[in-house]
Amino acid sequence: MSGGSTPIRLLLADDQALVRGALAALLSLEDDLTVVAEVGRGDEVVPEARRSAPDVALLDVEMPGLDGIAATAALRAALPTCRVLVVTTFGRPGYLRRAMEAGASGFVVKDTPARQLADAVRRVHAGLRVVDPTLAAETLAAGVSPLTERETEVLRTARGGGSAADLARALHLSEGTVRNHLSAAIGKTGARNRADAIRVAEQNGWLLGE
Amino acid sequence: MSGGSTPIRLLLADDQALVRGALAALLSLEDDLTVVAEVGRGDEVVPEARRSAPDVALLDVEMPGLDGIAATAALRAALPTCRVLVVTTFGRPGYLRRAMEAGASGFVVKDTPARQLADAVRRVHAGLRVVDPTLAAETLAAGVSPLTERETEVLRTARGGGSAADLARALHLSEGTVRNHLSAAIGKTGARNRADAIRVAEQNGWLLGE
DNA sequence: CGGCCGCCCTGACAAATGTCACGGTCGGGG
DNA sequence: CCCCGACCGTGACATTTGTCAGGGCGGCCG
Numbered sequence: 091m092s093g094g095s096t097p098i099r100l101l102l103a104d105d106q107a108l109v110r111g112a113l114a115a116l117l118s119l120e121d122d123l124t125v126v127a128e129v130g131r132g133d134e135v136v137p138e139a140r141r142s143a144p145d146v147a148l149l150d151v152e153m154p155g156l157d158g159i160a161a162t163a164a165l166r167a168a169l170p171t172c173r174v175l176v177v178t179t180f181g182r183p184g185y186l187r188r189a190m191e192a193g194a195s196g197f198v199v200k201d202t203p204a205r206q207l208a209d210a211v212r213r214v215h216a217g218l219r220v221v222d223p224t225l226a227a228e229t230l231a232a233g234v235s236p237l238t239e240r241e242t243e244v245l246r247t248a249r250g251g252g253s254a255a256d257l258a259r260a261l262h263l264s265e266g267t268v269r270n271h272l273s274a275a276i277g278k279t280g281a282r283n284r285a286d287a288i289r290v291a292e293q294n295g296w297l298l299g300e
Numbered sequence: 301m302s303g304g305s306t307p308i309r310l311l312l313a314d315d316q317a318l319v320r321g322a323l324a325a326l327l328s329l330e331d332d333l334t335v336v337a338e339v340g341r342g343d344e345v346v347p348e349a350r351r352s353a354p355d356v357a358l359l360d361v362e363m364p365g366l367d368g369i370a371a372t373a374a375l376r377a378a379l380p381t382c383r384v385l386v387v388t389t390f391g392r393p394g395y396l397r398r399a400m401e402a403g404a405s406g407f408v409v410k411d412t413p414a415r416q417l418a419d420a421v422r423r424v425h426a427g428l429r430v431v432d433p434t435l436a437a438e439t440l441a442a443g444v445s446p447l448t449e450r451e452t453e454v455l456r457t458a459r460g461g462g463s464a465a466d467l468a469r470a471l472h473l474s475e476g477t478v479r480n481h482l483s484a485a486i487g488k489t490g491a492r493n494r495a496d497a498i499r500v501a502e503q504n505g506w507l508l509g510e
Numbered sequence: 511c512g513g514c515c516g517c518c519c520t521g522a523c524a525a526a527t528g529t530c531a532c533g534g535t536c537g538g539g540g
Numbered sequence: 541c542c543c544c545g546a547c548c549g550t551g552a553c554a555t556t557t558g559t560c561a562g563g564g565c566g567g568c569c570g
Binding site for chain 2: 105106107108109110111112113114115116119177179198199200201202203204205207251252253281282283284285286289
Binding site: 448449450475476477481 | 546547548549550551552
């Protein structure tokens with residue numbers, strides 16, 4: 091491993107400064123990689139990428155301002171030549187799907203051995219796709235969200251923890267309608283509670299969209 | 301900054317292999333620090349520490365097997381000369397309190413700049429205490445858990461998401477009693493739902509103990 | 511066109527959840 | 541000693557939640 095002439099230029103985005111710095115240290119050990127920018131918010135990714143022109147961007151999913159999926163789409167639109175490698179804490183099945191749809195070239199969970207990260211970066215830079223095989227299988231198994239649009243919206247609003255009446259007011263619906271959508275969501279997720287349904291839907295990444 | 305003769309020996313515990321490896325890379329850049337062991341589970345901390353005899357242990361709070369707080373207590377009991385620096389993702393107010401009570405010498409959130417980590421390690425090794433001042437203030441504000449022992453236990457069991465009847469069976473209580481404890485917990489946490497109460501209690505670290 | 515299917519909306523009903531008032535036990539002061 | 545407060549346990553009651561059957565649209569295919 092190593093060494094052509096010009097090293098691969100990297101942008102790091104992670105909201106945890108310590109992790110960000112540590113990843114920078116890890117990747118800087120490789121002599122064919124160089125970290126040219128670091129940001130801590132999703133909405134800083136595109137501006138910073140415009141300045142530093144990286145070859146590959148490592149984006150966390152959980153970030154303030156703009157989540158990693160949305161940041162991926164924005165970056166792909168602004169700088170089509172820059173590849174994106176999404177690095178996330180949770181192996182939520184739906185995250186992978188959303189990331190790929192948004193134009194990411196790779197998807198790595200933070201459980202993977204540290205040594206493999208540099209290789210993943212190189213593969214992505216070479217135009218290959220990098221995907222955790224286990225996670226890919228889970229994604230296929232979980233499938234696309236079975237929730238209808240309204241159900242998703244109601245469930246998303248219900249995360250705040252209000253009563254059915256509150257949700258009805260917020261969404262301009264009858265209280266019974268809200269309960270009905272929730273009931274449908276509970277059935278489809280296989281949950282027993284409203285709270286359970288929210289957990290399941292979140293775990294599968296079915297609540298991401300705007 | 302550097303160097304006496306023998307470097308400080310470090311043990312790293314974090315369930316995310318990538319973060320663990322990155323931290324190792326970051327700390328290895330300092331010539332007065334050396335990483336002698338890495339583990340990914342809380343219950344591996346003490347056995348590994350026995351083998352490698354570190355001077356300082358960096359422990360994450362969120363870990364499988366045994367959480368970082370419990371691991372701190374176990375490590376302090378087994379190897380009293382080894383200092384503990386807790387490094388965690390979430391600045392939950394109660395975590396800090398619990399960590400200190402368990403015998404930790406320092407508490408750092410992953411939001412802190414990467415450069416400060418090595419200094420924190422050195423201070424802890426020197427016998428000083430390292431605490432994020434902002435977090436310390438929050439801890440005092442949040443205070444100790446207002447929940448009674450039974451209430452905590454019921455709330456903890458309720459995390460699984462079962463009905464009141466299920467909880468009653470699991471805890472050998474009447475269904476009404478369970479509901480009453482939950483109601484008290486809801487009142488004390490200022491929540492409106494059972495689910496809300498669980499969230500609040502978890503956020504403040506009131507549900508940690510065994 | 512007519513039937514069919516999926517989605518959205520709604521009200522009525524049963525089951526769960528949350529609240530309340532009450533009794534019992536234990537330990538610390540006055 | 542007796543009172544008081546804190547905690548635990550329990551059942552009755554109102555409120556909330558989840559389920560069901562059903563009606564109104566709009567698109568798709570025979």
